[in-house]
Amino acid sequence: MASFIQAQNLTLSFRPKNRESVTALKNFSLEVGKGEFVSIVGPSGCGKSSFLNILLGLIKPDSGEIQLNGTRITGPGQERAMVFQEFGLLPWRTVTANVELGLELKGVAPTRRAERATELIKLVGLKDFASHYPHELSGGMKQRVGLARALATDPEVLLMDEPFAALDAQTRDLMQMELLQIWEHTKKTVLFVTHSIEEAAYLSDRVIVMSARPGRTKDILKIDLPRPRDYEMRLTPKFNEIKLRIWDVLKEELTSRG
């Protein structure tokens, strides 16, 4: 399998003000196939978000190389879009204007932009809220806007940095189901960072477990659950078994940090 995303020996360290430098990633490698849904779990501070930011092109690694479809990533690009944990919506823009942001920055014509935004807003179920402002929406709705904005630019890779962590449990379950539905019919490549083993197991084709800082790949687990997946699947013994496998790997990393 020719890999779509290929990260090789990424090392990244940064220096917080007046502190010693911290190595976030050390020789981190990862390969992801086109259309694959891959989750990354790991202890806090293991560099999983940093990896997404490298992939997004916002930060540069100290060493190592990262390629997308055979081309080296040197900065932000058309083919990648991020869904942020804290939504990152512009509070002075309506839902529509927020969804249009990415297209606007890429210079898409206003009429085309509006069409595309309407389409995406419908897809995430916010048709009646198109002219609302973010402060008038619930957390779940805000993240739907975040998702619609990312999808609007039609990226090949969707990066999701703990996108549902700020939501309540039920909204979270609902958003996971909807994300799966959207993924099934758009077939984007998804990299999904999460703290939740359950979420990783439910959504992914593969789960990458990272070691405590400095982050390296500790183990890669293939999730062989059939698709499409539904909520009931989460209640089966097999699902629990998968969760347990992930937990077993992760546990050592959590305890080793104290």
Next chain:
Amino acid sequence: MTVKKYLAEHRRLWLALCSVFFLVTAWELVLTYVFPVNPFFFTKPSLIAVAFKEQIQGAKLWHDLAVSSQAFLWGFSFAVIVGIPVGLVMGWRRRVEYTLDPFLTALYASPLVALAPMFIIVFGVGVLGKAALVFLLAVFPFVFNAFAGVKSTDSLLINVIRSYGGSEKDLYLKVILPSTMPYIIAGARLAIGRGLVGIIVGEFYAASEGIGFAITQAGDTYRLPDMFVGIIILSLIAVGLTELMRKLELMVAPWRATDEVP
């Protein structure tokens, strides 16, 4: 019952009205019955009211207001045009911040009206001199508030713009300026007060017309009711403009008014 409820709901308004009414009445009564002071040295509301009515009907007050407004508008507009960009760039670019900081801090902290005589010498006693003084006083709140606004801009939003390949110009226009708007308007509120000081001081020093001149002239000739008319009109203008800014603030930043999620 309903009256009580009405009063409870609008207590901010009626308490304010009551306190103004009480003060004015007390002033009037004390100066009429307790210390009947010579009207040459002090005055009371009833006399001010008569002067007020006369002045509003005359032409001189309106002419003075027009003269002062012109200088104020010129000075204030330039403060906006210069202050906001300087503040934004200072907030965004460390190098610019460190370069300009010593001058701005020194100038902001010192009583700038001390420079009034110099300004009048350099720019003359006309509109230009007063406008320059208004500018000098009003520009700093714009600079400092725009600066503070940029510093408080959410870095996540900056990253969002960058992640979609946004340019430096996009950062300024789509994130930094809109997120700084509430700060700028709060700055405008301060700038209005300082700008009015600029006008009045300019006209105190050297002028032959304008509201500040009218106030000093009335004072110099012991026409105290006329002097108070000028002062009251000034404070009405200041309150009006400040309230306008408050409304504007809610308009440009409606998300700040209601923070809770419905």
